[in-house]
Amino acid sequence: MEIKDLAGISEPLKRLIEVMAEGFGAVSRPYLIKKNAEAKAYEIRVISEAMAESRKLLGGADYEDGKVKMMGSSETPSPILSLPERAANRSEYQELRKQQNIESVCANAAEELANKSEIPEQKPEPEWINHFFDIAEKISTEDLQYWWGKILAGEITKPGSFSLRTLEILKNLSRQEAENFVELGKYVLSNKNIAFYLDPKEYIFKKDNTIGFSEILDLKDAGLINDSDSLGFFFEAKTSGSTSNLLYSSLILFFEREKDTPEIENQVGVLTKAGTELLKLISVQPDMEYIEFVAQKFKREGMKIAWAPFIREDGENLSIGDKTYIVTEEPA
Known part of the structure; x- marks a missing residue:
């Protein structure tokens, strides 16, 4: 999404989109309005894709009521993939999870910024943005994603609020x-x-x-x-x-x-x-x-x-x- 396409979006949300684009590339407007149901649908889609690959890799698996159930080879065919194919499948699944984590963090940041109307001219430092998203892509716990969303929103509304050292400490916090x-x-x-x-x-x-x-x-x-x-x-x-x-x-x-x-x-x-x-x-x-x-x-x-x-x-x-x-x- 380019800035020219942001008509009707508040200045804080425009700044969030700019930061997201700088942090991990082009973004789309739906990231900012994702609701719980949409997030769940995205999760199911990611897991479904992973399950499809697992049937090739592991002999089959199902996902039901939030649980993964492994199936024996007699229940489903399990063609053996080559090592490069298995590595490619694993890499693709990891990238999907990272993207999901980033989108969840950014959706939380958007909610924090929804009621804001003004932001300073100063922007978060590029080094801070890059370091933030390097960490955020690995945050999969919902409660911690909420904290990281608040940090991103806080840094947008007041750059310098959270040091790089603080990001490192929070990254390692259980x-x-x-x-x-x-x-x-x-x-x-x-x-x-x-x-x-x-x-x-x-x-x-x-x-x-x-x-x-x-x-x-x-x-x-x-x-x-x-x-x-x-x-x-x-x-x-x-x-x-x-x-x-x-x-x-x-x-x-x-x-x-x-x-x-x-x-x-x-x-x-x-x-x-x-x-x-x-x-x-x-x-x-x-x-x-x-x-x-x-x-x-x-x-x-x-x-x-x-x-x-x-x-x-x-x-x-x-x-x-x-x-x-x-x-x-x-x-x-």
Whole structure:
């Protein structure tokens, strides 16, 4: 599809088509509107073609209710192909699977971009595009295809959002590790410079969830959490009338000083750069009990703490909803 054929398509989707064309060649408009039924039909067609070849290679196979059933040689003829023919069949099937994976990732990206109306003039770097599609063609798990689609959409709307190192880390992430990271995301706070969670022994490990000590170690090994256990996050000493902020999921927390306060420090676990970038991909329901726990950990005499829905950030200005103040016990 050429750009002249893109009348009626939004600018973000046009950019997606440009990126797809640069990444793996000519594309067609249906990639951007593929629904689940269409994707399933495509899957069945690919599998059917593979089954036809398997009857030549392996003596026969059927595909029923999502399962492959091998058939004996007495049930179907099995002419023996030459080694070059078998290699060609295998290569063709692998290329079909790669194409299916790429199309699924791009369809997810299109859904992410469907409600966007504007994009920056800057485009993703060619090196990034090539590296992305080299990885995406091997991603066959549906959940991970969703993440890769969000990454592609995020890089189109804000080039530089995801580094090449982050792509490599995500490439090696298992489905279980991804699920554990999403679970940990329920407790991650951030400001402009750091994303972190408070000492997990004090709250996270006490909750009925899937995150425990071994899962934390796995996420460290995966490159999503800093491997140091002695890091601290602190608010600098502040004067009366000043306010500090923390982002938590879709909320923003305010720490308002009515008196001068000294430096406030808490032991934390810190996400790596890759973990911080991947945090943008997940959306979690705020844990209101955790907000109260955070408030109590940072509370000092002469401080009021509130939360509000975070709408957007425009330069130095924050757009928020109505504030709700948190009642906490005065620190000893």
